[in-house]
Amino acid sequence: xxxxxxxxxxxxxxxxxxxxxxxxxxxxxxxxxxxxxxxxxxxxxxxxxxxxxxxxxxxxxxxxxxxxxxxxxxxxxxxxxxxxxxxxxxxxxxxxxxxxxxxxxxxxxxxxxxxxxxxxxxxxxxxxxxxxxxxxxxxxxxxxxxxxxxxxxxxxxxxxxxxxxxxxxxxxxxxxxxxxxxxxxxxxxxxxxxxxxxxxxxxxxxxxxxxxxxxxxxxxxxxxxxxxxxxxxxxxxxxxxxxxxxxxxxxxxxxxxxxxxxxxxxxxxxxxxxxxxxxxxxxxxxxxxxxxxxxxxxxxxxxxxxxxxxxxxxxxxxxxxxxxxxxxxxxxxxxxxxxxxxxxxxxxxxxxxxxxxxxxx
Amino acid sequence: xxxxxxxxxxxxxxxxxxxxxxxxxxxxxxxxxxxxxxxxxxxxxxxxxxxxxxxxxxxxxxxxxxxxxxxxxxxxxxxxxxxxxxxxxxxxxxxxxxxxxxxxxxxxxxxxxxxxxxxxxxxxxx
Numbered sequence: 062x063x064x065x066x067x068x069x070x071x072x073x074x075x076x077x078x079x080x081x082x083x084x085x086x087x088x089x090x091x092x093x094x095x096x097x098x099x100x101x102x103x104x105x106x107x108x109x110x111x112x113x114x115x116x117x118x119x120x121x122x123x124x125x126x127x128x129x130x131x132x133x134x135x136x137x138x139x140x141x142x143x144x145x146x147x148x149x150x151x152x153x154x155x156x157x158x159x160x161x162x163x164x165x166x167x168x169x170x171x172x173x174x175x176x177x178x179x180x181x182x183x184x185x186x187x188x189x190x191x192x193x194x195x196x197x198x199x200x201x202x203x204x205x206x207x208x209x210x211x212x213x214x215x216x217x218x219x220x221x222x223x224x225x226x227x228x229x230x231x232x233x234x235x236x237x238x239x240x241x242x243x244x245x246x247x248x249x250x251x252x253x254x255x256x257x258x259x260x261x262x263x264x265x266x267x268x269x270x271x272x273x274x275x276x277x278x279x280x281x282x283x284x285x286x287x288x289x290x291x292x293x294x295x296x297x298x299x300x301x302x303x304x305x306x307x308x309x310x311x312x313x314x315x316x317x318x319x320x321x322x323x324x325x326x327x328x329x330x331x332x333x334x335x336x337x338x339x340x341x342x343x344x345x346x347x348x349x350x351x352x353x354x355x356x357x358x359x360x361x362x363x364x365x366x367x368x369x370x371x372x373x374x375x376x377x378x379x380x381x382x383x384x385x386x387x388x389x390x391x392x393x394x395x396x397x398x399x400x401x402x403x404x405x406x407x408x409x410x411x412x413x414x415x416x417x418x419x420x421x422x
Numbered sequence: 423x424x425x426x427x428x429x430x431x432x433x434x435x436x437x438x439x440x441x442x443x444x445x446x447x448x449x450x451x452x453x454x455x456x457x458x459x460x461x462x463x464x465x466x467x468x469x470x471x472x473x474x475x476x477x478x479x480x481x482x483x484x485x486x487x488x489x490x491x492x493x494x495x496x497x498x499x500x501x502x503x504x505x506x507x508x509x510x511x512x513x514x515x516x517x518x519x520x521x522x523x524x525x526x527x528x529x530x531x532x533x534x535x536x537x538x539x540x541x542x543x544x545x546x547x548x
Binding site for chain 1: 457458460461479481483484486
């Protein structure tokens with residue numbers, strides 16, 4: 062569209078996306094496919110069948126060292142010392158005042174080795190903070206090593222993994238890490254994802270990523286862009302940095318208590334602030350409306366008074382109508398409406414997640 | 423193929439003159455850029471607009487966009503069925519997907535792009 066003032070990064074699959082008709086947009090410093098023709102159909106493919114996202118823009122950090130679990134336990138919001146080898150966990154990087162700097166997954170590869178996957182937009186800041194908080198630890202940023210991350214998601218993803226591996230009994234636990242043998246070598250995976258569906262994140266090497274993508278296409282897995290990814294994660298009410306979570310929001314506001322497990326007693330950055338916090342005054346609610354899609358920043362009203370702003374909005378493919386999230390004061394009740402560019406339209410407050418999770422199925 | 427019998431705005435509306443009546447719509451490029459449409463808001467017959475004023479909104483899965491009136495005048499007809507048949511706008515923006523008919527003073531369009539200039543604009547934005 063317009064000339065970029067800086068050079069965008071592109072994933073090893075950039076040409077594949079263009080060949081598939083992907084509409085390429087700038088996203089967090091990367092050229093990424095927002096869709097391959099239909100955001101809605103791609104989201105439906107993940108809900109009903111299987112789809113794959115190239116999420117190689119997400120940053121991959123690897124940390125190694127003798128007391129790495131203890132150091133990560135201090136550096137991150139979540140309890141890491143009891144994270145089993147071969148499992149992934151969701152947690153957050155917090156400020157000292159307990160504001161959320163990022164959310165991330167920690168993958169325990171060995172007793173003394175972890176991989177962290179963090180948001181592309183926060184790569185540099187996270188790297189600076191983590192390397193500072195983890196002094197004395199061997200740190201590597203593998204994001205641009207030529208490999209990447211493919212998120213294979215949807216109810217059929219288990220069968221796709223069985224076909225890729227040739228193992229009819231393949232059935233890893235939710236959040237488990239593992240390796241499968243494929244025609245292009247040993248492939249590292251985790252049973253994780255960000256859609257609320259049964260799914261996998263695959264971590265191909267530079268040599269594997271193009272053949273893996275090609276193999277997935279030949280297994281009729283739908284290519285899915287970032288536009289659908291946003292619908293799917295919002296339907297599942299999974300928070301997105303910059304929307305539901307940011308520096309002014311604590312894990313308690315965002316109902317992410319499970320991401321700071323052990324917060325009452327553990328010594329970690331943000332822990333003292335969390336323990337000193339008064340009870341949170343706001344909470345995240347779900348809103349549904351009829352036709353128009355609430356966009357980030359729109360005002361939310363209750364009985365005509367502005368009570369909050371929209372964090373995220375999207376067209377739900379499962380429900381067939383628009384959905385949105387907003388922080389509003391606790392204990393308010395009444396008729397909700399949303400200001401659509403000067404026109405207030407009724408909205409209903411609904412339970413989160415909008416669509417039940419099936420990721421453990 | 424974009425029709426050569428009308429003029430275009432750089433905000434991707436088109437205007438087709440017939441006497442003192444101007445039919446207004448949006449281009450195929452606008453529709454393609456918006457993607458899957460979810461909502462269209464059009465004014466009532468009898469509304470008046472100045473040149474360049476927003477007369478409505480079109481919304482897609484991706485974004486919401488103002489619709490700009492290429493001419494000053496009074497709305498004499500609205501393609502109101504379109505609001506419930508957005509596929510007609512999606513698939514047929516130059517014919518069945520027209521939006522408004524506006525009665526203007528005089529019988530000429532203001533400063534708009536001809537087809538060649540509009541095609542150059544589109545290729546620079548693609």
